[in-house]
Amino acid sequence: MNDFQTSAQPQPAAAHPAYGNPSPAQQNAGPVQNPLVADTADIQHMPRVTPSALQARGLELYYGKGGASTHALRGVDFAVGQHGPEAVAVMGPSGSGKSSLLHVLAGILTPNNGSVMWRDEDIAMMKDGARTRLRRSDFGFVFQSGQLLPELSAAENVMIPMLLAKTPRAQAQRRAQGMLHALGLGGMFDKRPGQLSGGQAQRVAIARALVTGPGLVFADEPTGALDQATGASVLQLLTHQTLSRGASLVVVTHDPAVARACTRTVRLEDGIIVSDARHDQQPVGAAR
Amino acid sequence: MIAVKLWGRFLRSTGLRATDVLAIVAFAFATAAALLVGGGILAFWNRTLADPSDYVSNNTAVLSLVAGALLLPAIWTLSQSAVRLAITRRDARLAALRLVGATRGQVAGMTVLDTLLQTVSGVVLGIGLYYALVPAVSLLPFGGAAFAGQELLLPIGYVGLVVAAVLSIALVSAISSLVAVSLSPLGVAQRTKGAKPNLIRIALLVVVAGVWIAVTQFAGLVPANFMTEQGWMIFMLVMMTMMGVAIAVIGPLVVWFIAFLFAAGARSAQTLIAARTILDDPRSSFNTVGPLALGVMAGGLASLASMFNGVEDGDQMLTDLTIGAMLTVAIAGVLGAVFAGVSQSARILDRGDAFRSQHLMGMETGVLVSSTMRGAVIPVATLIGTSVAGTLLLMLPFMGFLAGNATPVLVWLGIVVAAVALIMLATWISTLLLPRVTRVA
Ligand SMILES: Nc1ncnc2c1ncn2[C@@H]1O[C@H](COP(=O)(O)OP(=O)(O)OP(=O)(O)O)[C@@H](O)[C@H]1O
């Protein structure tokens, strides 16, 4: 098996400019500053995956049935990655449907109506098992907290998605360590989540999300449990590492600073997208 | 009395939670086992007291104490896990109560009431279970004659004593854990780590050995000729005590070491997670199989002993010995299965959020199921496998004799297989909780 191409569905080479050679579309997307690109580019174990686009149309989602049901998404159209890797912040008041949207886009929840096209397939129409495998092979996830198994070491947590994909252990271990190294956790391979600080744990989570070379990374309040400075550096890593690997990022957040660190901000209110704007990516923490 | 009102309202709003059921089941089996073992010991001693000169029934009575000592750790572990379940898994609701302004005293009062309710429910069920089991157990022929049902029934006073003991264990644990745990509004953080070493178990076995020696001394039964049944029994007891001490001390270490090897060599996520989970708490794994492993060895030796049948007066005793040992293995198996089911279910509920995240990130629920099953198979296969293999090895020199009368050994093996199957079944039942904790919406 190819060490670097871990995508479940190999795409035609032409559609996949290798990392380090941003497509013209990406260059047009805005002045993306990636000061670390040069050093991470030669990290040997880094998987490279080409940008992929996800396109959702007419999403409707209800929780519950009958009179007591909640209409969480009311006809959402949303696309990400059409023009190369981008980082989209999803903002909006509490209860506006941000997490619901993320879950539907990622194939965690099936919408009551609408389609989610990803690599020529409608995720909304897929069976449970296929969606679960797709989440593992094509997407990465970063949650607020609690996504690491407490009994496993940092490196083992990062190895899990590769072991699930039947990657030989030695290879999985090598890649996990390389990824942790790239995220500044070189000395932390054997530490367990309980022995890590909140920021370190989130960096392990980022390593786990990126190690399989996902086409798209979903993050739900990834810095919600961190203090501001730590949150800023974690976010910096998340956006930079994701974009520089050619993947796009969808991040749900309440924090305007997080949104500024992205290349685009989508606002949700009452299950409807009320605004969608591309903007320059500001270095995290610059506002302070 | 505000605590009582609050508690009543809470009970109505939350209903019976899965952990309540688990705690009640654990209390019920611990109580039933305690009553059954107590009843058995009492019955043997009553027979002995009726005819003090009958050394067969004398020895059987002593052996019943040994069996009791073998089972006591299992009963103790089970009731401890029940108490822990009854207390720990109420963090969320207790913390919520503190947040809305309930006083520390009210929260403590509710905890005690809750624990009491679960213990009492469990104990009542356990007493029912005990009375239901006595007719079955009394079918076993001991001392040449099956016990009359009444013989095995503990007098009401003793039942009350056992019930009081279980209740006070629960209450003392509940109260002491409330003292140890700070009931802050941010949650009841319960640490279950740092379990004591097996000193209690070792002490118990030493005490039993001491009691046996004392009893035989006072009864003037010290054997004149060593290779009589007396000598055989001393040999057995010493062997069993030594094995017991050895297993209690090195058992968790062995479990740890095996799990370490599995973790190092794991090629699948299932095995890696299973092994790491055992490494995280080898004592819990050991508690599932330790008493059974001991019982398996004792049972094996007893079935070996029965090949000496043919010695005039010893026949009956050896038969009793065999039946008693089988019964001990069976009870240890049932207790181990209940403990496995209860502790695995508690773990799944405890780890619910982490498992759910794993599922969201693309881990099939089936992977979590098979990793839970492997977590049970690894210690069972290694410890029980070693006990069986070791005992069979001891039997090897006597294979010639055994060929003539293999039934006891076969029965023994059959019971061991059944006990292991029961543990796996209980573990599998606990995995039925997994789809529930990983469900998204
Ligand atoms: N599992 C569920 N069952 C029933 N209703 C739900 C469920 N999850 C969310 N909802 C409802 O759907 C709506 C949208 O919820 P969602 O979690 O997507 O909001 P959100 O924007 O992520 O909010 P927050 O910022 O607080 O996380 C809310 O009204 C919420 O109450």
Ligand SMILES: [Mg+2]
């Ligand atoms: Mg949310």
